[in-house]
Amino acid sequence: MSVQNPPGLDLRRLRAHLDAARPGLVGGELTGELIEGGRSNLTYTVTDGSGRWVVRRPPLGHVLPTAHDMAREHRVVSALAGTDVPVPGVVALCEDESVIGARFYVMDFVPGTPYRSAGQLGALGPERTRDLVLRLVDTLADLHAVDPASVGLADFGRPDGFLERQVRRWGRQLAASRSRELPGVDELRDRLAASLPESGAAAVVHGDYRLDNALVDEEDRIAAVLDWEMSTLGDPITDLALVLAYTSGGLPSDIGVSDVQDAPGFPGADEIVARYAERSGRDVSDLGWYLGFAYFKLAVILEGIHYRFIRGKTVGANFERIGRAVPVLVEGGLRRLSE
Known part of the structure; x- marks a missing residue:
């Protein structure tokens, strides 16, 4: 079940950023949830009831030097679009840590199963x-x-x-x-x-x-x-x-x-x-x-x-x-x- 403001993600501030960066993308109030299974960067799904996206941000504490670089991750995913390597579409990169407390990027939600067991x-x-x-x-x-x-x-x-x-x-x-x-x-x-x-x-x-x-x-x-x-x-x-x-x-x-x-x-x-x-x-x-x-x-x-x-x-x-x-x-x- 979706929840308001999952740990590490302020949905109101995320919505304000997306409204400025991608006007008209989000049509209603955002709800979101943390995707379980990740061990490093935090990954969330967010939705306005119609569209659905994924947000990636670094962990909440003790970030190792050179790790968890959102800009690099955003860049390589963007670059590989159109190659034989399947990647999600990218929506926005935010390097202003004041928005949600860390740099983050948003990408399209891709339906599928991550086989973990x-x-x-x-x-x-x-x-x-x-x-x-x-x-x-x-x-x-x-x-x-x-x-x-x-x-x-x-x-x-x-x-x-x-x-x-x-x-x-x-x-x-x-x-x-x-x-x-x-x-x-x-x-x-x-x-x-x-x-x-x-x-x-x-x-x-x-x-x-x-x-x-x-x-x-x-x-x-x-x-x-x-x-x-x-x-x-x-x-x-x-x-x-x-x-x-x-x-x-x-x-x-x-x-x-x-x-x-x-x-x-x-x-x-x-x-x-x-x-x-x-x-x-x-x-x-x-x-x-x-x-x-x-x-x-x-x-x-x-x-x-x-x-x-x-x-x-x-x-x-x-x-x-x-x-x-x-x-x-x-x-x-x-x-x-x-x-």
């Missing part, structure tokens, strides 16, 4: 589940085939030295969220920094690509890829490794992250890698480092969420279990680097 996928059956996941992999290859310059993203990142900067960046993010001892995490960061692979051709990378960051329509097509907050130009194999880390990371199903890989028909890692290689034409022969980095990055992201949770700065359910995933990911990252 094996139970949801189980209703599709093994064949549809397999086809859906492989379609997600195809969409990732389509993203990596986009020429950044052709869509106005030539300056969206600095591909040279990308992997080195990524290790340093996530090391800084870890330092910003330090609240407890995490055995092995510093060793994982140091080993990653000391064994950087040579990247292939750069691409637009999503940065958090996974099944529940996509909306699936009634025909099992990818209707929209969401959550572009960490997108940039860089090494596309980092996206592929994240897909594998999310679905082959060895995380217990009750830990609050995802258990989609337990659904009958869900493709194994080898099939996912082979499909991506065939569709993209990219070299995927050396995944060990990328998997180690994917585990490290996920560990840091989840530690940041845990940090906000223990300080009462999160909105939504199941955050109390997130912290348990971090040591598992650190151990997995070290193991991948040793294989």
Whole structure:
């Protein structure tokens, strides 16, 4: 049920901003609700009883440096419109933090299902589940085939030295969220920094690509890829490794992250890698480092969420279990680097 003023979103001030930025768009009083399931930026649906939109804003507290950049997210979604990558239409970007207390942007509402659990996928059956996941992999290859310059993203990142900067960046993010001892995490960061692979051709990378960051329509097509907050130009194999880390990371199903890989028909890692290689034409022969980095990055992201949770700065359910995933990911990252 829709509620007035969900946490972090003043609907009256949002309406006033939209009336100024997009006159005539909103026809009546806005109501809205928080969309559950997000672990980082907050996402809301709002409606005037006729039209329906989605609002994205940063979390309510402890925003990590360089994270949650609404302008970057708005820019990449706008740029990818018209490519083979399905994205929502953008409505407005607001960089004035005085409106709702943070920068935000508004996009079109896209109907579809974000598959977050094996139970949801189980209703599709093994064949549809397999086809859906492989379609997600195809969409990732389509993203990596986009020429950044052709869509106005030539300056969206600095591909040279990308992997080195990524290790340093996530090391800084870890330092910003330090609240407890995490055995092995510093060793994982140091080993990653000391064994950087040579990247292939750069691409637009999503940065958090996974099944529940996509909306699936009634025909099992990818209707929209969401959550572009960490997108940039860089090494596309980092996206592929994240897909594998999310679905082959060895995380217990009750830990609050995802258990989609337990659904009958869900493709194994080898099939996912082979499909991506065939569709993209990219070299995927050396995944060990990328998997180690994917585990490290996920560990840091989840530690940041845990940090906000223990300080009462999160909105939504199941955050109390997130912290348990971090040591598992650190151990997995070290193991991948040793294989």
